[in-house]
Amino acid sequence: MPDHHRLPILPAAEAAPSLGADAAVSGSHVRSLDDVRARHDLMQIGDLARETGKTVRAIHLYEELGLLEPAARSKGGYRLYGSEALTRIRWIGKLQDMRFSLGDIQTIVREWERAGSAPDAMKRMREVYARKLEDTRQQRQRLEALEHELASSLDYLDTCNDVCEPQRLLSACNCCDLHEKSDEVPELVLGFRAAGAQPTLPRRGTRAP
Amino acid sequence: MPDHHRLPILPAAEAAPSLGADAAVSGSHVRSLDDVRARHDLMQIGDLARETGKTVRAIHLYEELGLLEPAARSKGGYRLYGSEALTRIRWIGKLQDMRFSLGDIQTIVREWERAGSAPDAMKRMREVYARKLEDTRQQRQRLEALEHELASSLDYLDTCNDVCEPQRLLSACNCCDLHEKSDEVPELVLGFRAAGAQPTLPRRGTRAP
DNA sequence: CTACACCATGACGTGTACGTAAGACTGTAA
DNA sequence: TTACAGTCTTACGTACACGTCATGGTGTAG
DSSP states (O other): OOGGGTOOEEESSSOOSSOOSOOOOOOSOOOHHHHHHHTTTOEEHHHHHHHHTOOHHHHHHHHHTTSOOOSEEETTOOEEEOTHHHHHHHHHHHHHHTTOOHHHHHHHHHHHHHOSSHHHHHHHHHHHHHHHHHHHHHHHHHHHHHHHHHHHHHHHHHHHHHHSOTTOOGGGGGGOOOSOTTOOOOHHHHHHHSSOOOTTSOOSOOOOO | OOHHHHOOOEESSSOOSSOOSOOOOOOSOOOHHHHHHHTTTOEEHHHHHHHHTOOHHHHHHHHHTTSOOOSEEOTTOOEEEOTHHHHHHHHHHHHHHTTOOHHHHHHHHHHHHHOSSHHHHHHHHHHHHHHHHHHHHHHHHHHHHHHHHHHHHHHHHHHHHHHSOTTOOGGGGGGOOOSOTTOOOOHHHHHHHSSOOOSSSOOSOOOOO
16 A cells, blocks of 8 residues: 555644643544554544534634644545644633633734744733633632522522412512511512412413423 | 603502602603502513613513513503512622523423422522532633633743744744743644634635625 | 613624535546 | 436525514503
8 A cells, every 4th residue: 555545744834842641532432543542642623622512613613713723634625633622622611611702702813813922922821811810810709799699588488488478479568568678679589479460350362482 | 740641550569569769760851650550560671671781672672471461551561670670680680690591591481480488489490500500610610711721821822922032934833932931832822723714825715704 | 750770572793613506626436 | 218216506585583664553641
């Protein structure tokens, strides 16, 4: 067999130089292409998808947006990725968890790529992260507050289950005297009762959208 | 002036019975319609929008979805809301903050309206809230973790700014020896370097989407 | 009466992050 | 060689939570 049958790889750039052969190897079914690719630590898009939990489509999208590029292509045009792709995709996921949109990430990546020097790039990234730390903090505090509201609502609802007569009607809830007077009705509970359709007069045809 | 000039209100149901005249009154420009409506604690959709920070369109949407109904309509068809609408809309907002979609809220509201008795309804709602408390907790923990990652990334980037030579190139970052050996490169920083386009060989035309 | 801000209804548009399908090609095993 | 899963590009579809007209009526002041 001539050489080009073994594995025709067209590297997009020089292969990652100093990385040892310690890449993530999916422990499942081994095909012979894997054997060959393994010499270069390369996996194809489906493997990458499995490892990251993203779909192939999502990875395609990231590439369209310039967030990710395959390390190489097979002769037939298959995308081949090294283990840095895993890092990159997980990184994207984390930024998404922080509520960066893909557009934001695009901007970040472009800034990074256009940075003059290393400390310059680091400085820009520091700013982005510093701002995001602030509103991540705020978001978390909001969630904390909601958690407390949820907890006290559960408390309140427990009283309902404990002391309310089983046949009591919802309409009688507005003048309920079974809770401690000190118990303010939590807003999360109040909301159920306010301004909905009239449950006792169900004259609206159920128009499910 | 005949009576129907004063305020032709067609109540959708009996007005909220036991609520005192303590409704939220926007302290701004008072028009005479307000005067009249004030006797019934009613505001029109624009006022409601201002008070809640939502748009008129959003409120319309909530109504289409069955999440909210005006307490009454003016003779001319204007929607008129009591103060429970404020409660309701703020409630919707909180549920949205907990990552309930409007569709979820729709389901919740329908379940509530179809509940047989009061304790029955409370039980259902308790379950919904209990589940949500769980994943609100998880979400918050995720955010906490990200906060820590952000903080240590900022730390790491500070070192870059402090000890890196101003003209060092990004490509030299991969073999950077200026950090303590104990400093693992944070993933949030690693992500920048992995698998992007090649910054040193900018041969991709900037294809901004 | 007129001006003018506000509102109603209906319908179509928008941005995000993918999903889905079509039709053709690739890589490998049997 | 054939079968078959995986992949390619292209392109249109989707769900969500509204935004944005267009057209016409309403409520009140001057």
